[in-house]
Amino acid sequence: MSFVVEDNDVDIVIAALWPDLTALFEGWRPIFSRFHIIIIKDYDLEADLHIPPGFDHHIYTKSDIERVVGSTSINFSGHSCRYFGYLISSKKYVVSIDADCLPARDDEGRPIDAISQHIINLKTPATPFFFNTLYDPFREGTDFVRGYPFSLRTGVECVLSCGLWLNAADFDVPTQAVKPHEKNTRYVDAVLTVPLRTFMPVSGINIGFNRHVLGPVMLPAMRLDGEGKQRWGTMDDIWCGMCAKVVCDHLGLGAKTGMPYVWRVGGGNAWESLKKEWKGVKLMEEIVPFFQSVKLPRTVATAEDCVIQIAAMVRGRLGPVDEVFSRAADAMEEWLRIWKRVGSQGR
Amino acid sequence: MSFVVEDNDVDIVIAALWPDLTALFEGWRPIFSRFHIIIIKDYDLEADLHIPPGFDHHIYTKSDIERVVGSTSINFSGHSCRYFGYLISSKKYVVSIDADCLPARDDEGRPIDAISQHIINLKTPATPFFFNTLYDPFREGTDFVRGYPFSLRTGVECVLSCGLWLNAADFDVPTQAVKPHEKNTRYVDAVLTVPLRTFMPVSGINIGFNRHVLGPVMLPAMRLDGEGKQRWGTMDDIWCGMCAKVVCDHLGLGAKTGMPYVWRVGGGNAWESLKKEWKGVKLMEEIVPFFQSVKLPRTVATAEDCVIQIAAMVRGRLGPVDEVFSRAADAMEEWLRIWKRVGSQGR
Numbered sequence: 200m201s202f203v204v205e206d207n208d209v210d211i212v213i214a215a216l217w218p219d220l221t222a223l224f225e226g227w228r229p230i231f232s233r234f235h236i237i238i239i240k241d242y243d244l245e246a247d248l249h250i251p252p253g254f255d256h257h258i259y260t261k262s263d264i265e266r267v268v269g270s271t272s273i274n275f276s277g278h279s280c281r282y283f284g285y286l287i288s289s290k291k292y293v294v295s296i297d298a299d300c301l302p303a304r305d306d307e308g309r310p311i312d313a314i315s316q317h318i319i320n321l322k323t324p325a326t327p328f329f330f331n332t333l334y335d336p337f338r339e340g341t342d343f344v345r346g347y348p349f350s351l352r353t354g355v356e357c358v359l360s361c362g363l364w365l366n367a368a369d370f371d372v373p374t375q376a377v378k379p380h381e382k383n384t385r386y387v388d389a390v391l392t393v394p395l396r397t398f399m400p401v402s403g404i405n406i407g408f409n410r411h412v413l414g415p416v417m418l419p420a421m422r423l424d425g426e427g428k429q430r431w432g433t434m435d436d437i438w439c440g441m442c443a444k445v446v447c448d449h450l451g452l453g454a455k456t457g458m459p460y461v462w463r464v465g466g467g468n469a470w471e472s473l474k475k476e477w478k479g480v481k482l483m484e485e486i487v488p489f490f491q492s493v494k495l496p497r498t499v500a501t502a503e504d505c506v507i508q509i510a511a512m513v514r515g516r517l518g519p520v521d522e523v524f525s526r527a528a529d530a531m532e533e534w535l536r537i538w539k540r541v542g543s544q545g546r
Numbered sequence: 547m548s549f550v551v552e553d554n555d556v557d558i559v560i561a562a563l564w565p566d567l568t569a570l571f572e573g574w575r576p577i578f579s580r581f582h583i584i585i586i587k588d589y590d591l592e593a594d595l596h597i598p599p600g601f602d603h604h605i606y607t608k609s610d611i612e613r614v615v616g617s618t619s620i621n622f623s624g625h626s627c628r629y630f631g632y633l634i635s636s637k638k639y640v641v642s643i644d645a646d647c648l649p650a651r652d653d654e655g656r657p658i659d660a661i662s663q664h665i666i667n668l669k670t671p672a673t674p675f676f677f678n679t680l681y682d683p684f685r686e687g688t689d690f691v692r693g694y695p696f697s698l699r700t701g702v703e704c705v706l707s708c709g710l711w712l713n714a715a716d717f718d719v720p721t722q723a724v725k726p727h728e729k730n731t732r733y734v735d736a737v738l739t740v741p742l743r744t745f746m747p748v749s750g751i752n753i754g755f756n757r758h759v760l761g762p763v764m765l766p767a768m769r770l771d772g773e774g775k776q777r778w779g780t781m782d783d784i785w786c787g788m789c790a791k792v793v794c795d796h797l798g799l800g801a802k803t804g805m806p807y808v809w810r811v812g813g814g815n816a817w818e819s820l821k822k823e824w825k826g827v828k829l830m831e832e833i834v835p836f837f838q839s840v841k842l843p844r845t846v847a848t849a850e851d852c853v854i855q856i857a858a859m860v861r862g863r864l865g866p867v868d869e870v871f872s873r874a875a876d877a878m879e880e881w882l883r884i885w886k887r888v889g890s891q892g893r
Contacts, residue, residue, distance in 0.1 A: 483694070
């Protein structure tokens with residue numbers, strides 16, 4: 200099965216946490232130059248961005264965020280600045296890749312087009328109700344294995360595509376500190392649907408999603424004090440992923456994981472982060488059982504309404520555990536208000 | 547993580563559906579020669595088996611089955627003859643590979659040791675409660691991804707390892723007939739735990755399991771009329787896999803899928819099978835929702851008791867749909883009687 204990726208359907212969103220984006224754009228030039236690129240400058244970054252010529256891009260800064268969003272308690276600094284890009288986009292698909300990632304390369308040294316792979320993942324059905332041992336049945340040269348019910352072969356719409364990383368893996372603080380030199384070298388040549396009711400920690404390093412459907416759900420709600428500049432200290436993307444999977448399962452939509460890979464340069468010193476409390480590690484022990492137990496009423500039929508329901512449950516059930524959850528619930532509701540006013544205009 | 551595979555813990559079980567096993571044994575010589583091999587001769591095969599010298603094997607025939615099992619309505623012919631091997635084994639681990647499979651080869655042409663990979667899969671924990679995007683966290687060079695709860699990282703015991711096939715894929719009759727020349731050429735370098743409550747069609751072509759735990763569940767229950775000689779017409783392995791996954795989920799055990807690959811020669815004419823009714827395809831539409839809905843009482847604490855409960859549910863809920871299900875329920879109960887008398891002696 201082959202697809203023509205309509206470049207006009209896609210926005211690439213880049214969070215600029217440092218000024219020099221030359222390596223990023225030169226590395227991705229043959230791929231990024233086909234698409235419109237939304238660049239969001241970190242709140243705390245004052246220097247001008249360096250972006251080589253030849254790209255269709257728009258840079259948004261703190262003043263743009265303040266102008267569009269207005270007064271808000273949502274924290275758009277650090278990695279979270281990208282959420283403003285999700286909001287301001289008017290395209291059907293958004294792909295976001297961290298600025299320390301370059302294209303992975305194929306056997307002949309050519310950069311792998313991660314954008315097209317995300318769009319293929321999103322445009323082909325997902326099969327969450329039964330696992331296909333041959334992985335993505337819609338991939339060329341693959342099919343459903345013996346015993347796969349024909350009634351389930353049409354699958355459902357896929358709205359979330361979670362890509363992976365070669366080189367620097369996405370570890371938490373303790374693992375990164377214990378294994379500072381461990382690299383992910385294994386290229387697993389597969390895309391698979393995340394099964395119904397199965398959860399996983401979605402990383403925001405390399406993702407694509409259907410913004411028309413999931414836009415209200417891809418939101419900056421879970422924010423640890425003083426974090427947001429290093430991936431190993433962030434939780435916003437994992438929270439989004441848990442919300443998104445609940446919404447997918449409830450609305451009969453699909454999420455995939457696996458390819459595309461990007462080459463993650465990574466870097467930094469996790470040992471510095473060890474000195475802080477690893478609050479994210481503790482919170483996951485609450486977050487996972489909570490989301491695994493969430494059941495939404497049948498009458499809830501849109502992503503927006505799902506978010507309202509989930510926010511109320513977060514406040515009621517997790518709020519008493521830690522104040523960070525109450526703030527997350529507030530941010531979810533605030534995001535919805537902003538989304539309805541700003542984000543949904545592109546639909 | 548590396549493991550010494552204790553060769554004495556493993557039986558290889560081979561179903562002999564044709565007399566000349568020379569290619570099979572020569573192809574696997576460096577691997578099979580380390581293990582004891584149980585060969586079960588198909589009921590309908592009269593010619594003597596050809597097995598090259600240098601292997602520690604024992605051949606069982608129809609008369610052995612009749613002597614050990616006694617009068618039975620269970621059909622041990624065709625691919626199902628291997629279940630007698632599962633019964634007669636006294637080892638902790640059983641690996642069964644179809645006789646038309648040879649070792650897959652690595653980049654340097656060396657045969658890949660599928661037996662050791664199955665045992666590694668079975669000896670390392672499974673993680674069914676949360677999906678790790680980096681696949682098997684117990685593999686060398688891999689770990690748990692950021693956001694994976696530490697409380698879930700110890701995992702659970704893995705008792706079922708489902709391997710895959712290069713070259714001839716395992717399609718059903720219609721797919722095999724429509725795509726007679728489609729080969730599986732994609733080597734996906736991964737092992738993954740099948741998540742809790744996720745089902746898949748387990749193929750018996752290339753599997754390993756913990757016989758001490760799953761022995762009562764790996765049973766020849768689902769038998770289509772006149773089938774059993776061609777994989778695309780068999781259902782026994784898929785039925786086993788659904789039962790095994792229910793048992794794993796209920797008892798807090800794990801199942802994995804992915805590596806090891808074997809090279810499946812395959813062959814035969816699926817078009818011939820098209821002339822028959824594709825009953826298996828229809829039955830899957832009943833089988834999948836049934837097993838997805840099975841809930842066992844908490845008091846059920848052994849694999850044997852799980853099988854008793856499942857058999858009763860099959861008879862009550864699926865029996866009225868098709869007589870093949872009533873026969874399957876009978877066979878499950880009969881297998882348990884045989885297992886208690888014969889199979890459990892090796893524990």
